[in-house]
Amino acid sequence: MAGVTFSNLSKSYGNVPVVKALDLTLKSGEFTVLLGPSGCGKTTLLRMLAGLEEVTEGEIAIDGRVVTDLHASERDIAMVFQSYALYPHLDVAGNIGFPLEVRGLPKSEIAAKVRSVAGMLGLLELLTRKPKQLSGGQRQRVALGRAMVRDPKVFLFDEPLSNLDANMREEMRSELIRFHRETGKSIVYVTHDQVEAMTMAQRIIVMRQGSIQQNGTPFEIYKQPKNDFVAQFVGSPGMNILDTDFAGCLRLGGAPLTVPAGFDLSGGQVAKLGIRPEDIRLGTSATTEASLSFPVRLVDVQPLGATMIIDLKTVGGNLPLIALAEWRDPGISPNSEIEVVVPISAVHKFAADGVRIC
Numbered sequence: 001m002a003g004v005t006f007s008n009l010s011k012s013y014g015n016v017p018v019v020k021a022l023d024l025t026l027k028s029g030e031f032t033v034l035l036g037p038s039g040c041g042k043t044t045l046l047r048m049l050a051g052l053e054e055v056t057e058g059e060i061a062i063d064g065r066v067v068t069d070l071h072a073s074e075r076d077i078a079m080v081f082q083s084y085a086l087y088p089h090l091d092v093a094g095n096i097g098f099p100l101e102v103r104g105l106p107k108s109e110i111a112a113k114v115r116s117v118a119g120m121l122g123l124l125e126l127l128t129r130k131p132k133q134l135s136g137g138q139r140q141r142v143a144l145g146r147a148m149v150r151d152p153k154v155f156l157f158d159e160p161l162s163n164l165d166a167n168m169r170e171e172m173r174s175e176l177i178r179f180h181r182e183t184g185k186s187i188v189y190v191t192h193d194q195v196e197a198m199t200m201a202q203r204i205i206v207m208r209q210g211s212i213q214q215n216g217t218p219f220e221i222y223k224q225p226k227n228d229f230v231a232q233f234v235g236s237p238g239m240n241i242l243d244t245d246f247a248g249c250l251r252l253g254g255a256p257l258t259v260p261a262g263f264d265l266s267g268g269q270v271a272k273l274g275i276r277p278e279d280i281r282l283g284t285s286a287t288t289e290a291s292l293s294f295p296v297r298l299v300d301v302q303p304l305g306a307t308m309i310i311d312l313k314t315v316g317g318n319l320p321l322i323a324l325a326e327w328r329d330p331g332i333s334p335n336s337e338i339e340v341v342v343p344i345s346a347v348h349k350f351a352a353d354g355v356r357i358c
Contacts, residue, residue, distance in 0.1 A: 005024070011045075011055065011210075026186065032186075033200065034188065034205050035233075046156055046158055062077070080144055086146075092131075095143075096118060099150050135168075155186070156189075203216070206234065227355050228354040231348060244273055263290070263347075274348030275342050275348070290345075296312040298338065305327060310324070
């Protein structure tokens with residue numbers, strides 16, 4: 001196992017900064033996910049760690065050893081890419097054992113290590129098959145096996161599940177979680193899929209425009225987002241962010257809210273309210289807790305099976321709002337008006353610059 005440290009790390013392409021003076025320490029043996037939208041710098045950061053991109057400024061250390069100027073082959077890491085990149089002329093055993101052949105290990109030792117890794121990944125019965133005879137999930141497991149057989153200090157994954165269908169992604173997520181639990185290896189995993197991040201990570205690093213927005217556990221990221229970007233990016237659907245004003249009372253887009261006693265407005269600093277879709281309750285009788293309440297207009301209902309997404313707009317302010325509820329016939333039709341309530345304990349407050357107040 002090995003920890004990873006980035007110190008004042010920057011990467012620019014010409015005059016365009018991609019990673020900006022980043023300081024970050026990843027714990028040894030932890031499953032860390034770099035999460036963010038396309039172009040946020042997460043893959044560039046991973047490739048600098050792998051030695052596939054040059055560092056513009058700063059330093060990278062693995063297990064206390066500075067590797068900034070070392071070739072990729074000298075860093076004792078293994079990387080699994082989005083594409084499987086298997087050798088089509090080699091069978092499964094040949095693909096998994098290829099890194100060991102390059103090192104010149106004895107054939108008997110290679111065969112033993114290949115069978116051990118193949119057993120962990122459920123590939124023992126497929127060792128003689130060529131890549132074209134495998135499913136997408138099986139090919140990805142072979143790519144994982146090729147990385148595992150090297151027994152590196154750190155595993156790097158660059159969106160390895162994005163080419164798989166939904167069912168296969170679920171299966172491979174479970175495989176990776178089990179792999180990490182059994183080996184205890186340090187893993188750095190890049191994705192733009194917040195579901196992958198929430199289900200697999202022990203720690204999530206949310207990135208945007210080359211900078212870290214938040215570093216925390218999945219629970220911390222979801223329950224206490226540090227700014228409105230993290231709040232909206234993490235969640236399915238993401239958090240509703242509603243602009244407010246203070247014309248004598250709290251308003252949403254000009255429409256007044258019924259505000260219970262004790263709702264802290266932090267001296268007028270609150271410029272935005274954050275509300276998770278699952279915390280919106282339809283009907284004023286839905287809760288006895290101290291709550292915000294306001295009228296909305298139903299726009300659409302999208303059934304998802306066990307749940308449904310309800311598109312709403314605030315009456316008077318016409319602000320879009322998404323609710324998530326148990327799938328049932330809501331008994332209301334498009335353009336009808338209803339009252340919604342949100343427990344004040346579930347309301348997130350943000351300043352005008354998007355930074356969390358409480």
